[in-house]
Amino acid sequence: MTEEDWRLPIINYLQYPTLSSEKRIRIMALNYLLWNGDLVRKSKDELLLRCLGKEEYMKVMGEVHEGIYGAHQGGRKMCWLIRRYGYFWPTKGCEACQRHGPIQQAPLVPMNPVIKLWPFRGWTMDLIGKIYPASSK
Structure with a gap:
C-alpha cells in the first residue's frame, strides 16, 4: 500500500x-473489517467485497474494460461487474472513459401533469419552510 492509499x-x-x-x-469504518490481513467492505446484500488499492483496481478495471469479463457497457455496468466478482473501489467508472467520454446530459423535457384514472388515486403534499424575506401576502 502506498502513502496515498x-x-x-x-x-x-x-x-x-x-x-x-x-x-x-x-x-466510515463501520462498513469495513479486516479479514486475513485484507480490508473488506460489507455490501448491502451482506457479501464481503475485497477493497482494492489503486494498482490492483487499475488491473481489475483493465481486465473488465478490455473484455476479459465482457464488453465495456458503461460505468454502472462495469461497477456492477467488479462488485459481482467480489471487489470494491470507492469511486465509480473508468478514469480514461471519464476523461475522454462525452458529457452525458438529459434533454430538456417540459413538465407534464400526472393524470390519475380515479379520484383520490394518488395524494401529494408540498411542504415549504419559512420564507425569507417574509412575504407581504
Whole structure:
C-alpha cells in the first residue's frame, strides 16, 4: 500500500481503535473489517467485497474494460461487474472513459401533469419552510 492509499486510514483505525482519528473515518469504518490481513467492505446484500488499492483496481478495471469479463457497457455496468466478482473501489467508472467520454446530459423535457384514472388515486403534499424575506401576502 502506498502513502496515498485510501484504505490506510480505515485499516489504521480498525487495527488501533483507541488511537485518535477523524469522526469521518470512524463512521466510515463501520462498513469495513479486516479479514486475513485484507480490508473488506460489507455490501448491502451482506457479501464481503475485497477493497482494492489503486494498482490492483487499475488491473481489475483493465481486465473488465478490455473484455476479459465482457464488453465495456458503461460505468454502472462495469461497477456492477467488479462488485459481482467480489471487489470494491470507492469511486465509480473508468478514469480514461471519464476523461475522454462525452458529457452525458438529459434533454430538456417540459413538465407534464400526472393524470390519475380515479379520484383520490394518488395524494401529494408540498411542504415549504419559512420564507425569507417574509412575504407581504
